[in-house]
Amino acid sequence: MATFVDQVTLHLRAGHGGNGCVSVRREKFKPLAGPDGGNGGDGGDIILVADPQVTTLLGFHRAPHRKSEHGQPGMGDNRAGTSGHDLILEVPVGTVVKSPDGEQLADLDSPGMRMVVAPGGQGGLGNAALATTKRKAPGFALLGTPGFEGDVLLELKTVADIALVGFPSAGKSSLIAAMSAARPKIADYPFTTLHPNLGVVESGDTRYTIADVPGLIEGASEGKGLGLEFLRHVERCSALLHVLDCATLEPGRDPVSDLDVILGELAAYPVPEGQRPLLDRPQLIALNKVDVPEARDLADMVRPDLEARGYTVFEVSAATHSGLRELSYALAGIVESERQARALAETVKPRIVMRPKPVDEKDFTIRVEGGTYGNTFRILGAKPERWVAQTDFANEEAVGYLADRLAKLGTDEALFAVGAVPGSTVMIGEGDSIVFDWEPTLTSAAELITSPRGTDSRFDDSTRQTNKERRQSYQERMDAKAAARAELQAEREAGIWTDDEGFAVSKEDAFDEEDGK
Numbered sequence: 001m002a003t004f005v006d007q008v009t010l011h012l013r014a015g016h017g018g019n020g021c022v023s024v025r026r027e028k029f030k031p032l033a034g035p036d037g038g039n040g041g042d043g044g045d046i047i048l049v050a051d052p053q054v055t056t057l058l059g060f061h062r063a064p065h066r067k068s069e070h071g072q073p074g075m076g077d078n079r080a081g082t083s084g085h086d087l088i089l090e091v092p093v094g095t096v097v098k099s100p101d102g103e104q105l106a107d108l109d110s111p112g113m114r115m116v117v118a119p120g121g122q123g124g125l126g127n128a129a130l131a132t133t134k135r136k137a138p139g140f141a142l143l144g145t146p147g148f149e150g151d152v153l154l155e156l157k158t159v160a161d162i163a164l165v166g167f168p169s170a171g172k173s174s175l176i177a178a179m180s181a182a183r184p185k186i187a188d189y190p191f192t193t194l195h196p197n198l199g200v201v202e203s204g205d206t207r208y209t210i211a212d213v214p215g216l217i218e219g220a221s222e223g224k225g226l227g228l229e230f231l232r233h234v235e236r237c238s239a240l241l242h243v244l245d246c247a248t249l250e251p252g253r254d255p256v257s258d259l260d261v262i263l264g265e266l267a268a269y270p271v272p273e274g275q276r277p278l279l280d281r282p283q284l285i286a287l288n289k290v291d292v293p294e295a296r297d298l299a300d301m302v303r304p305d306l307e308a309r310g311y312t313v314f315e316v317s318a319a320t321h322s323g324l325r326e327l328s329y330a331l332a333g334i335v336e337s338e339r340q341a342r343a344l345a346e347t348v349k350p351r352i353v354m355r356p357k358p359v360d361e362k363d364f365t366i367r368v369e370g371g372t373y374g375n376t377f378r379i380l381g382a383k384p385e386r387w388v389a390q391t392d393f394a395n396e397e398a399v400g401y402l403a404d405r406l407a408k409l410g411t412d413e414a415l416f417a418v419g420a421v422p423g424s425t426v427m428i429g430e431g432d433s434i435v436f437d438w439e440p441t442l443t444s445a446a447e448l449i450t451s452p453r454g455t456d457s458r459f460d461d462s463t464r465q466t467n468k469e470r471r472q473s474y475q476e477r478m479d480a481k482a483a484a485r486a487e488l489q490a491e492r493e494a495g496i497w498t499d500d501e502g503f504a505v506s507k508e509d510a511f512d513e514e515d516g517k
């Protein structure tokens with residue numbers, strides 16, 4: 001069973017806002033004392049928080065459906081509905097949030113980072129709040145809007161200081177077990193490790209984490225073996241430790257060619273934008289299993305080559321712990337200098353602040369779609385779509401209020417500009433539920449009569465008939481009728497009948513058929 005779940009799809013449903021209330025205050029001797037319907041409460045948000053106490057996404061794997069509370073409806077006597085509670089989900093530090101189609105939404109890589117993944121709906125205004133000097137007693141209230149409903153993908157990328165990389169069975173898990181309190185599974189078959197193990201090492205005053213990841217093979221960067229699955233974890237580490245097996249008996253393998261294969265895979269791995277390529281990070285080499293005499297000889301042999309290529313090389317044995325002390329001090333040194341470099345970079349680099357997406361610059365757009373009965377015009381935009389969600393279509397006053405809001409936003413002018421005419425089909429939002437026959441509520445009648453901006457009907461070909469043309473076509477119709485009548489008369493006299501299918505048959509032919517000839 002997997003104990004380390006590092007990818008999970010969450011199904012989220014944020015609470016909807018409560019509806020506004022329509023109510024009229026009553027007092028003794030004053031039965032209609034003004035509107036007093038309260039506002040609905042907002043729906044609760046669903047919020048992710050990076051929490052160092054949490055280490056896996058396992059909890060979400062078991063219960064992927066999460067929802068926050070709805071807002072309560074407003075009530076009479078100006079009582080507002082209570083807002084729904086936010087739902088806070090604690091996720092491990094290093095969780096990446098993605099949309100279902102893979103777009104990265106956020107990277108919660110430092111403790112305490114928060115992200116509203118699913119905003120709750122807005123509460124609707126009650127009729128008290130909708131009253132104005134012109135509309136003293138509104139007979140409608142706004143509906144609460146629905147909260148976000150949909151999926152997000154959580155992906156955990158291990159955040160460790162050092163990643164151990166190497167072929168399967170090179171001894172990575174043994175090494176992490178020997179250096180830290182981590183107790184990963186160790187066995188001499190390839191791909192014993194299926195999920196990363198984290199170990200904490202204390203060396204002098206430095207505390208750092210090492211991640212033991214599954215073994216790499218040739219082609220890993222293209223997804224072979226556990227390939228990309230785990231190269232993803234290497235992405236977050238500040239330094240790499242190559243673990244090379246000096247005791248392998250497999251033909252065609254030796255520490256140097258193993259290293260070259262791994263380097264090739266690391267070079268081919270596409271790191272996300274803004275991150276250092278894997279091979280630009282500090283790298284050390286551990287020649288493992290030197291407790292085996294042949295391995296010790298081999299290690300002594302390849303060591304000068306590797307050092308000549310610029311690597312710091314350690315001969316170690318995870319079995320006997322020989323050489324581990326030096327190795328852990330060297331790793332601590334690298335971690336310290338990486339941390340200092342990062343701290344320096346952070347003071348220079350402006351802090352990245354997560355902001356909500358900017359509201360559309362333009363409030364709405366209009367998309368013209370073809371249709372059987374002329375063009376359909378679709379109004380798209382956060383505002384008009386929210387307004388529609390807030391409208392109780394059973395209430396005429398509420399629909400009128402929606403029309404006023406849209407007109408104020410300028411949708412009428414924009415519809416004219418793209419060629420809509422009164423009676424055109426207008427839809428709001430992507431769905432098919434809101435369809436209008438457009439009745440423009442224009443202030444200037446002149447605009448109604450003229451065609452779309454930039455054109456002038458006087459320049460167009462007029463398709464209206466003149467009186468003379470009309471009289472002429474009438475004459476032609478009359479003549480055609482008279483001709484047809486005359487023809488029919490002539491046929492009757494000639495004795496031509498028509499058969500069932502309308503073909504002309506002469507009297508004689510008809511008789512022949514009846515004879516059954």
Ligand SMILES: Nc1nc2c(ncn2[C@@H]2O[C@H](COP(=O)(O)OP(=O)(O)OP(=O)(O)O)[C@@H](O)[C@H]2O)c(=O)[nH]1
Nearest residue numbers: 169170171172173174187188191192193215318319
């Ligand atoms: N003699 C000796 N054997 C070792 C040493 N380190 C590991 N081994 C053995 O090598 C085998 C593989 O060790 P693991 O630690 O599971 O190797 P790994 O690199 O984690 O392998 P994967 O998880 O499959 O990628 C086991 O049988 C270990 O006992 C060592 O220093 N000396």
Ligand SMILES: [Mg+2]
Nearest residue numbers: 172173192193
């Ligand atoms: Mg292992």
